[in-house]
Amino acid sequence: MVLGVLATLIGAVRRRRRCGAHLHDELGMLGERLDTLVERIEQSTRRSADLDAGLGDAIGSTIDVGEVLRRTLAATGAVRAVDGSEIEVVAEDGERLRESRGAAVNDRGRPVGGPPDGRAFRSATIAFDYEGTGPDAIRSALSVPLQADRELGLLTVYSSIEAAFGADAVETLTAVARRATPAVANALRHRAVERLAVTDELTGLLNRRGYDRALEREILVARRTGRPLALMIIDLDLFSRVNNDYGLPAGDAVLMTFAECLRTAVRAADIACRRGGEEFAIVLPETSCQQGVLAYNRLRAVVAGTEFPYVGTITFSAGLSDLRDADTAADVDRRSAEAEQRAKQQGRDQLQIDCLEARLGQ
Incomplete structure (x- = not known):
């Protein structure tokens, strides 16, 4: 539309050039300015079209x-x-x-x-x-x-x-x-x-798929940066009794409350997951086993101070391990799970550790 108006103006100017010699110079200069303006607008329009055409492909290809x-x-x-x-x-x-x-x-x-x-x-x-x-x-x-x-x-x-x-x-x-x-x-x-x-529908934490991806990703980061990584696997003690005594809705309520305890206790960089059933995990980036013990103690304090629906209080058993040079995600997961099973076998409501670091007091 703008180009059409300018073209009309240019035509009018050129017609008026023939009407009087005394207007020739002034109108000639005006015509040249309008010609230049039309060219600049056309160039701007072409640049805008080129930009539009290329940007969509460049930005939207991912x-x-x-x-x-x-x-x-x-x-x-x-x-x-x-x-x-x-x-x-x-x-x-x-x-x-x-x-x-x-x-x-x-x-x-x-x-x-x-x-x-x-x-x-x-x-x-x-x-x-x-x-x-x-x-x-x-x-x-x-x-x-x-x-x-x-x-x-x-x-x-x-x-x-x-x-x-x-x-x-x-x-x-x-x-x-x-x-x-x-x-x-x-x-x-x-x-x-x-x-x-990758989200568990009940608790809002990462589900097993999300846990597997997060652990793989954090292992890659730990290897690239040379920073430590720890993994804690957690199992609620005697959880089957909750379902048997109070029903599945009560069990769900306990799981959701424990998930809130996890969210309260973990740091911003930590990744809390529901590994399956009543089993949870915390991926602990840039964390040594000694620091992992502190994470366990924080969670234990939060859980001890929480009123759980139907049952009042619960306890949990946990296993902690660290990432080693030749480890795959399956390796560190297996060691942490085995440590958690030892905690169960040795009386529950405790943390067992499988780390390269010296054995730590709790």
């Missing part, structure tokens, strides 16, 4: 949500004067997923938000003003939403230049967000399905 976010950030390099960028999306379960890029952005930063009333918006431009801040401080920010059937999140770029982002930047970042949005939505759906596949 269904890993972290990788989709990182590729989206890489595409923000098409915006001029960008010193840093970040993207934050909200999964269906409410978890916020965030990636950042560039020296100007770190985890302590606060993403630019939308209108306070939650109204849909096209873009937000912010100017930052400081007192006594060096020249490398962030001066400008531009944020655009990733809008699907709901607002998935925000894509934001930052610059140390004042008023760095004009209409061209808005157009380019909007194109990036437009092409990234289907890929982000698809990756979030895949993530939700994956999480359902």
Whole structure:
């Protein structure tokens, strides 16, 4: 439409050139400016089309949500004067997923938000003003939403230049967000399905499949970083009596309460799982056996202070082992399970250890 209007204006100018010699110079200059403007708009349109065409394939060729976010950030390099960028999306379960890029952005930063009333918006431009801040401080920010059937999140770029982002930047970042949005939505759906596949329906902890994957993954990390790894396997003592005396719903209630105890006792990096039945596991990254004993004591204190439905109190037996040079996931799992069985055999309500470290007091 804009191109058609400009073409009409150019035709009118050229017709008026023939109406009077005294207007020739002025109208000629105007015609040249309009010709240049049309060319610039056509080039901008071609660039936008090329950007749109390439971005969809580049960003959407993976269904890993972290990788989709990182590729989206890489595409923000098409915006001029960008010193840093970040993207934050909200999964269906409410978890916020965030990636950042560039020296100007770190985890302590606060993403630019939308209108306070939650109204849909096209873009937000912010100017930052400081007192006594060096020249490398962030001066400008531009944020655009990733809008699907709901607002998935925000894509934001930052610059140390004042008023760095004009209409061209808005157009380019909007194109990036437009092409990234289907890929982000698809990756979030895949993530939700994956999480359902590895989540125990009753307790909300990782199920056996999730446990196996988590243990394999953390073993790879431990080998790459040279850090220790420990595994604790836990079995509730005399749990069959709960089902026999009070029924299966009572057993389910006890399992759910114990899962809450696990969530309370573990650290942020620890991975609590339901291994099967009344058996649980905690994968303990960057943890020696001595530190694993501390994890056992924390859990024991939480369980002792918890009122369990129907039964009041329960105890548990546990086995702890560490990762060794030639271990597979099956090896460390087997040693921990065998240690847990020894705890059962030796009277229950205790921890047994199978570690390369010297035998530890409890």
